[in-house]
Amino acid sequence: MSSAPFSNPSLTRENGAIATTCPYCGVGCGILAAARGPESADIKGDPEHPSNFGRLCSKGSSLGETLSLETRLLYPEINGRRVSWDDALTTVANTFQRIIETHGPDAVAFYVSGQLLTEDYYVANKLMKGYIGSGNIDTNSRLCMSSTVAAQKRAFGEDVVPGCYEDLQLADLVVLVGSNAAWCHPILFQRLLAAKRENRRLKIVNIDPRRTATSQSADLHLPIRPGTDAVLFNGLLNYLRQHDSIDFGFLEKHLGLYAEAFETARKTAPSLPAVARICGISEEDLATFYQWFARTEKTVTLWSQGVNQSSSGTDKVNSIINVHLATGRIGKPGMGPFSLTGQPNAMGGREVGGLANQLAAHLDIENPEHRNLVQTFWNAPRIAEKPGLKAVEMFRAIAGGRIKAIWIMATNPAVSLPDSNAVRDALGRCEFVVVSECESGTDLSQYAHVSLPALAWGEKDGTVTNSERRISRQRAFLPPPGEAKPDWWIISRVAQRMGYGDDFNYQSAWEIFVEHARLSGFRNNGERVFDISGLAELDRAGYDALKPIQWPVNQCHPNGVPRLFDGGGFSFPGRRARMVPVLPKAPANLPDSAYPLVLNTGRIRDQWHTMTRTGKSARLTKHLPEPYAELNPHDAARYAVPDGSLVRLESRFGQALVRARVTEDQQRGAVFVPMHWSGPYANKGLINALVNPAVDPVSGEPESKHTPIRIEPYRAAWYGFALSRDPLHAIEVDYRITTRGDGYWLYELAHSEPPPDWAAWVRELRAQPSGSSESASTKRAYAEEEWLQFADPYSGRYRCALLHSGRLQFCIFIDRSFELPPRSWLAGLFGLDRVPDRTRMSLLAGKPASAEDDQGPIVCSCFSVGINTLKRAIRKQNLTTAEQIGAALKAGTNCGSCIPEIKSLLQG
Ligand SMILES: Nc1nc2c(c(=O)[nH]1)N[C@H]1C(S)=C(S)[C@@H](COP(=O)(O)OP(=O)(O)OC[C@H]3O[C@@H](n4cnc5c(=O)[nH]c(N)nc54)[C@H](O)[C@@H]3O)O[C@H]1N2
Ligand SMILES: Nc1nc2c(c(=O)[nH]1)N[C@H]1C(S)=C(S)[C@@H](COP(=O)(O)OP(=O)(O)OC[C@H]3O[C@@H](n4cnc5c(=O)[nH]c(N)nc54)[C@H](O)[C@@H]3O)O[C@H]1N2
Ligand code: SF4
Ligand SMILES: [Mo]
16 A cells, blocks of 8 residues: 655655645645656655745645556547558548638637646647637637636726635635635635634635535535525625725726626515525524625635536626726735636636637737737737537537537537537537547547547646746656657647648747747737736746746736736726626526435545546545535435445436435435546446536626535445456446556446346456456466455355465455445455465454454545544544644644645544
8 A cells, every 4th residue: 555645745846846836726735846757756746936935735646646557648630540640640631621621710619728827728829819810719718717707807807816825824804606616726715724823803705505525614505506606696796885894985996887786686686585595504603604705804705616617607707806896896805706717727728719709918819909909919810710519519510510520628518518418419420520638548539530648747847827827837847658749739830731830930949938928018008907028028038947937928917917806906997996786696407306305516625626546545535435416404304315335316308326325414405416427437427417507697707616416325236346456447336436446447337137147247257358468477376376255145245265376366245235344344355365264264254353453445635544443543542622633643734735634533
């Protein structure tokens, strides 16, 4: 079993470590990394990086465990066959060119990602908007930040995040709306908790329909009815006015329009009782929140997908920004509205204009002057005249045959777009699908006509921008594997083959970055806040040495700017801002008698999106190894779904089969399911198959947090799990979950019909398809193989285990009930060279002779500490605080993101 993940605490720049940036969330933590062979690395938080000051969360610390090349895409392929780069690039260029010539530029599209580096993104946007001449480039940020982008443009005149991380430490009140930062922005959340320990006045409020790890650390949790945030914030605006907390001086000086916003708030959220009723919370809690907000000058409001991913997400964001404008609490230390970005480069994508309705450098596609500016700067033959299609529309246009060729980079729409069955159908019908990826075998791969191998994190070079506008370098510390290439190289070589040679003759990420920096200052005259012209003169060495810096960076601010809009300076004419009147709207689809529950989807602590990287780390997989649905005990009883059983979920769009987790954390009528599981890991865990494709009319962002569904118990003939040293193939059952452990694979299984003969079925399961890799040593050991078996047809119980020379190879446990032995103890036996005789006796019992040997499901991923170990230590050593637990077991002492769970163990 691997020990602590931050394997080399002595890493420093001086001893050869490379400083780079974490490829996961928008916190943008600095990392020191040193290669340890081609497929692994030592990782440590960079003590000098101003986002994390040396700390890393469980995902960041485990990056060294995700570098295996086993499933990487390493060579270009056409229709699944390896080809040369020249063939692949020429095929892409010629096919795009042919379709454009026959059907016009809007018949092709790019679908890109906030996980591309700024330089990759810049080149993709330039090719589509300036050379192909269509607006049809959209990004997965459409599913993520686009409501905030739209709202900030409506409020400030430009998409700008005014504040910085330090504000969380300077504030006396921090409100988190629709954000589970404890799991999704862990290092920033840890900074907030550290500030709370220092500043006793600091209060944390969390607004989320469900109780999360974030709520557990909050002073006040408002479990509002899903979708009612705009009423809550309109109510707050109204309350602030009634209680004399409005800064009219600020409004007069810096705002264009505002009166109507107050009027709409008054009409739609007239009183505390009315708001409390609509939001489904107690009047008392509501009053507490409003009072705290009214009387605390230093307030920061953070929000994320619980607000953005809504059919009225743009309005909801404006309702939040309104209360900050109305109180003048913006841009000052410890104050401001603060959107937490999700992806490592969500911000960089916005800077280069990666959304279909933007131009590069924060310019507007609908403004002829702006179009002229960008076209002139690029000296481009064309410029997109109108916005392109937004993600959901784009895939509809593919289904309808209007878009005939699509190039997808660094995102997996077959998993992450809503109504995924329709998306897959569209991809299946598309004439030409190009996929740039690091991984093979994803749910998207099967639709690719051309697959292009991209360099992955650790191999590529460029920049990303985090949630606080801070630009950091990602630097390569691993050699390029196979024939993989940087994304910018792939795009620009296709551009050259399309005839745009000179303008895409880039030889390095640096050349692209300085061009992007020059464009941001081109005819700017201080009108656009986004201006990094101060970096346009960087030479190659300067780019390589670039230290993290917050834009704008220009002549006036050569060292960047932590806060914007202190004392105005907004981007509307007269440097003004606007309060947008917000009329609260109900979600697009409401529950009814056929689909009575509301499906909410989101993230878990230790997985990243479609799991292409985090799924490779055994440590990360242990925290929550199976897709699940969280439901309230009342709903569980009503629909006869016991905790731990399997539950079938169904919406008007599709179905899923997942494990039920019954918890009071979930409010009645609401079900939460993580978004992470797809084909390689679960046969029916794809939750976007159910999610409605309703979108916000302004931003086009899908309503991923609100779909009416129904649930029913799944009646299995049998449940089971298998643990195997070698991967098992073709398990045809109703329910199959695959997880990767240290030296084993774990399969959770269930099926509605029993096989006729268990022993024969198990043999079939273990049969390797021809040509597959059972190692030579395994084969030799066959002579000494030993089967242990237990079958009781009467109770439906079947158990068997296979040992090779005393080493556990495989075991399977089948039962009519879903209550099976714990997996963790058995899994641990795969770490032994020989199963001791005493243990062998209890193998088929599935539990150790002594209960002490079973540590239970993992709570602390960093140090692999299980729940049983924690409970035992609490009981036996009388531990009462998380600090004491840390001292005794190390649990919670690295990234700290398991501390909320540890605290709840202490409480109960
Ligand atoms: N571990 C991990 N961290 C990540 C990611 C990951 O995949 N894994 N992804 C990154 C990305 S790209 C993103 S965008 C961020 C997302 O970060 P978050 O937005 O914090 O994460 P989510 O879990 O999507 O949703 C946040 C919360 O919104 C709540 N919510 C649902 N409906 C409502 C509502 O009507 N009102 C309110 N107020 N809340 C509601 C959900 O219950 C959920 O707890 O995380 C980033 N960080
Ligand atoms: N139901 C539901 N759906 C959601 C959400 C939700 O909360 N609920 N959240 C939405 C949000 S906020 C987001 S951000 C999306 C995320 O959804 P996706 O973007 O689809 O998820 P990822 O797994 O991050 O996909 C990134 C892909 O790019 C590959 N990759 C990684 N690095 C590189 C690179 O450098 N180059 C190339 N070419 N490829 C690379 C990875 O292997 C992976 O396959 O999901 C959205 N979908
Ligand atoms: S908080 Fe974690 S996932 Fe996010 S950037 Fe930092 S280490 Fe990476
Ligand atoms: Mo996101």
